[in-house]
Amino acid sequence: MGTTELGWRTQGGRHRTEVLGAEITATTQPWRNELWICARTSDELNHSYLENWLSEPLRALRGQLIYPRLVARKFSDGRAIVWVRTAPALARSLGGCASQLKVRSAAEFWAFYASYLTYVAKHRGADGNPGFEANDLTRLHDEVIQARMSGSHWVIALCVASAIExxxxxxxxxxxxxxxxxxxxxxxxxSFASGVSQELLATRLKGWIKTLDHPSPARYLSRLEKEGRISRAQLEAWRKVRNVVAHGNLFEPWGTSEEHAQLVALVKLFYRLTALRMGRFSRGLLSYQSMTSAATAAVSEAFGLDVWRRSGGPLRACSAGRRSSRPGFQSRCA
Structure with missing residues (x-):
């Protein structure tokens, strides 16, 4: 009331959206520690890829290793295939790409989810087929999540800097x-290198000169900073940290305040670049929520997902129920 918070309680919620012609419904059941995602298949979102794709955006958004726990496909003749999968226990949320969105904006959360799912579904491998395993972008997020969960300052810096590149x-x-x-x-x-007579030195010079013929990540990030799409602090953190860890130089085991600030800026940059890949912030640098525990809680509560953060337990059921566009065929992943 006014500026005073009288209290709050977690309730179940439902959100329905359409992605690539497929109707997707997300339902939260906080009292059972469950999130159910059901989808009616389309030509671009179909079996057997969809049951894995549906959880990939959540891993990027939440900074958690979220996988379906139970998967079931039902057929028109009454048969069903059911899998109970091994899923990691969910530690508290580490912020993820949700930290780049407006707090308590379910519309932004699910718009990002739809954009990420579209990105994954449209990606094709070298063989021209969709990917059954996690998309390369999601794999980078998986590595960063694991490094942030259990890595030292140096491991986190090395992993995040490499993931950004x-x-x-x-x-x-x-x-x-x-x-x-x-x-x-x-x-x-x-011309100078070709005139060097010492063979080893000439080889090294020619190898270095060859790298000048290719675009560099540093210049790519500099362009984004000039356009106002990333901050100067993020750019400088990547330059400094990447050069340190890439050449085997260690951080202090306990971490200095300067190194901590650089790691925070580095992680924010990783999530910022993912948001840019999803078409967010195309008009420049906007104010966005810093990755504090309070911010994470606010984002989580807005989407009915705070039970994962607070319980710290395994995701007991992640349902992705899907019905095929083909008559008489139904599949469900729970």
């Missing part, structure tokens, strides 16, 4: 970006 390289805009220097710019260096 991997995320950059997943962007088609990076692969098609012009090299940092033109052929004219490096012509004199190439």
């Amino acid at each position: 991997g995320l950059i390289k997943l962007d088609p805009a990076f692969a098609s970006a012009p090299a940092d220097f033109s052929d004219t710019d490096v012509a004199a260096l190439k």
Whole structure:
């Protein structure tokens, strides 16, 4: 009432959206520690990929290793295939990409979920087929989650800095970006290297010069900073931390205040870049929620997911019920 909070309680909620022609319904049951996600299949969201795809956006959003616990497919003749899968216990949320969204905005949360699911579903491997295993972007998130859960300061720094570079390289805009220097710019260096008589030195020089013909992650991030899509602090943290850990230099085991600030900026940058890949913040740097425990709680409560954070227990059931567009066929993942 006014500025005074009288109290709150967790209730179940339901959200329905459509992604690539498939109707998806998410239902929370906090009193049973469950989230059910049901989807009617479409041409682009179909079996047997969908049962794994539905949980991938949640891992990125929540910073938790969220997987379906029970999967069931029902057929029109009455048969059913049921799997009880091994799923890791859920530790508290580490913020994830939800930290980049407006607090208590369910619309933003599920819009990001839909964008991420679309990204995963449209991705094709080298063989031209959808991926049954986790998307490369989700795999980067999985590695960061595990590093943040149990890694030292140095392990976290190494993992997140590497994941940022991997995320950059997943962007088609990076692969098609012009090299940092033109052929004219490096012509004199190439000429100099060709005149070096010492073979080992000439080989090293030519190898270094060859890297100048390719776009660099540092320049990619610098462009984003100039456009106002990432902050200067995030860019500087990546430059400094990446150069330190990539060459085997250690952080202090207990972590200094400066190193802690750099790690926070680095993790924020990783989630920020993921949000940009999902089409968020296309108009520049907007204010976004810092990754504090209070912010995480607020985001969690807004979506009825706080039970995972508070219980710390396993996700007892993650249901992804799906009905095929084919008549007489029904499948359900619970």
